[in-house]
């Protein structure tokens with residue numbers, strides 16, 4: 001076979017949902033899994049543009065995760081087929097680019113809901129797996145990948161079907177791995193049975209943060225879904241006043257007669273876009289004044305206490321999806337979301353963060369507090385038991401950089417972490433402190449992508465993948481320089497069998513065998529080091545790709 | 550990568566020993582710029598700048614021999630740097646010399662050399678940089694122009710015209726790069742106290758390297774196309790630009 005030709009592409013400037021840090025890439029429309037294979041093969045062959053490849057879904061991650069400056073970005077949203085549907089057991093096999101909205105439109109009327117949904121249904125299954133997304137039900141159901149039975153993953157060393165049973169290390173590295181272990185072209189999901197498309201919702205106001213956290217701590221277990229919206233502008237005794245909305249899927253019998261008597265209507269799911277933000281107001285519309293007005297309105301609009309009120313799924317889960325392109329409201333400099341999690345013992349960190357925001361008078365239009373249950377085994381998966389707070393913040397507030405760096409330090413001190421799907425500004429060393437199992441992830445990545453072809457802007461920024469052209473030696477430890485101390489270079493085989501210290505991996509006999517096989521593929525022996533000669537005499541001996549503090 | 554708040558992680562300075570550039574490095578390194586490449590004429594000034602960058606906390610600091618007048622070498626040098634260090638997020642063009650107008654007028658060869666130093670050599674360097682940044686799909690180029698190039702004065706028109714050329718070049722480059730992920734910021738300081746202006750009578754609205762650096766850092770954050778330092782000079786020069794020439798000629802200085 002001759003060298004693989006790169007599929008057709010168009011050049012585009014891409015950003016995440018926050019509309020910050022645009023970079024240019026060649027976008028390939030992955031209209032069929034064959035195109036994915038071809039694009040990955042071309043990237044491995046090192047042809048132009050030679051800066052690797054990453055998949056992109058609906059671009060709902062806030063930062064630079066689905067960008068690959070100067071390289072290839074595979075638009076996976078074309079992979080939106082339903083390949084198999086077992087409506088008895090609620091097991092579906094779908095393309096990696098299908099949106100959760102499409103899944104809901106197709107399966108809610110048939111009695112099956114997605115196992116986990118984020119605050120927008122406009123995300124793809126591939127994006128949901130890559131970020132191991134969580135919903136308001138994390139404390140009960142865990143995150144998305146806990147409901148994934150299998151994925152078809154196109155990696156630089158071949159296409160494989162990966163299940164949590166027979167290759168746990170790769171499966172869990174992919175869960176939360178932000179696209180850096182391969183392209184998900186297909187996934188098999190366990191859906192959640194529902195009788196209707198309605199929710200029974202309890203709403204209550206909490207007068208301050210302690211009140212809110214107290215009620216969530218004691219009461220959340222009784223609800224499948226729970227979330228608190230927090231007013232981040234009130235201060236003093238009203239600091240952190242909140243609206244709690246908690247509920248579960250309504251059964252047919254729970255609904256008012258007009259719906260109960262018409263089961264089709266009770267199960268209908270027809271999402272609508274009510275409005276669209278037509279242009280980007282340069283300075284944005286969300287400033288402390290408008291946000292304060294909104295917060296006041298929202299808090300007062302909420303009933304003090306209301307029980308068992310039916311809400312349609314669309315309004316309960318995805319209120320923002322009614323307004324298309326609302327991210328433009330933040331103006332031309334865009335915005336970011338700061339979402340972190342800290343353990344139960346560190347609820348104080350949540351308070352301090354909100355206090356700091358009010359001190360610097362930084363208006364967060366959206367501030368959402370949730371409880372997480374136990375995390376899953378993914379080394380880069382975000383959730384861990386405790387509290388998670390998400391804050392939408394406009395870029396442009398002077399001092400935002402230092403403020404968030406300071407919050408990072410508090411989160412690290414509390415043993416917590418920041419969510420990569422929302423991140424657009426973390427520093428590499430802070431990232432490492434937050435994700436201490438990153439080396440497990442990198443090992444797995446080296447196994448399936450020894451040449452470091454899978455690359456994203458987020459990966460470059462955080463030190464997960466090398467910068468520079470792909471025909472350079474890739475990744476930590478393969479730079480043709482002496483191995484760095486403390487982390488001796490291992491062979492791929494050693495690396496693969498030095499298993500992640502997880503029970504699942506250790507007990508599965510299949511894992512090491514597969515791993516060894518993968519590690520022996522030719523890509524491991526690609527030219528490692530043509531470099532290290534040309535450049536003008538350097539004075540220092542630092543390794544530019546190092547990510548330690 | 551330059552993050553959402555506009556903070557680069559790697560920087561190449563052309564004219565690494567420049568006082569303004571050093572102040573920029575001081576501003577960027579604590580904001581997590583870990584790689585600082587200082588290209589310049591080897592010597593104690595360049596070494597001192599490297600020391601200062603290390604003291605500020607940069608993890609990787611390298612000095613690289615570079616002379617703007619070695620026009621033929623620039624493309625190769627730039628390629629080598631990008632090959633060796635991977636992506637370079639920010640390139641700051643700071644090399645420049647003021648020259649002495651009286652000397653330049655007497656010595657046309659020296660004047661031509663100044664044009665090479667301040668203009669030609671940066672054209673060759675920055676085109677090479679732009680080529681690589683275009684390939685990497687992201688980055689920012691910051692060019693230190695000067696208000697002296699906005700309207701040339703008889704007192705320093707050789708220098709002023711080199712800056713006028715550089716300013717025009719940088720603006721055109723910025724336009725050419727729209728859509729590539731690469732941005733260009735043109736910085737127009739007025740009189741800056743420091744080595745270059747030592748012993749000279751300060752002009753109105755004189756500023757400091759630190760103030761210029763702060764404006765540069767802010768310009769990188771906002772992705773500004775043009776930065777005046779101090780900002781009021783924008784309006785001052787809007788007026789001066791349209792001043793009738795007989796009047797302009799007779800302005801002091």
Ligand SMILES: Cc1cc2nc3c(=O)[nH]c(=O)nc-3n(C[C@H](O)[C@H](O)[C@H](O)COP(=O)(O)OP(=O)(O)OC[C@H]3O[C@@H](n4cnc5c(N)ncnc54)[C@H](O)[C@@H]3O)c2cc1C
Nearest residue numbers: 057058059060061118119124126127130133134178179184
């Ligand atoms: C309004 C709003 C609310 C949100 N609420 C939540 C929430 O409650 N909980 C939560 O967890 N998240 C939430 N998110 C974040 C969102 O769920 C994640 O960022 C998700 O990954 C977006 O999916 P996407 O299809 O848009 O992926 P993109 O943003 O396009 O990509 C995200 C990552 O997935 C990778 N990827 C995409 N497709 C594939 C594929 N086929 N194969 C391999 N990798 C792939 C990309 O490389 C990238 O790293 C919210 C986002 C928004 C805008």
Ligand SMILES: NC(=O)c1ccc[n+]([C@@H]2O[C@H](COP(=O)([O-])OP(=O)(O)OC[C@H]3O[C@@H](n4cnc5c(N)ncnc54)[C@H](OP(=O)(O)O)[C@@H]3O)[C@@H](O)[C@H]2O)c1
Nearest residue numbers: 564566567568569590616617643644645693695740741745
């Ligand atoms: N100072 C001002 O009032 C002022 C005002 C407006 C604009 N500017 C511009 O700002 C930039 C920086 O100036 P500054 O104030 O920081 O002055 P500076 O400290 O004198 O910096 C000038 C730099 O240019 C370098 N340089 C000169 N000739 C060179 C050559 N042939 N090759 C490579 N490098 C060369 C110098 O290197 P050496 O150390 O080797 O000499 C020095 O690093 C200049 O472009 C200047 O024109 C300055």
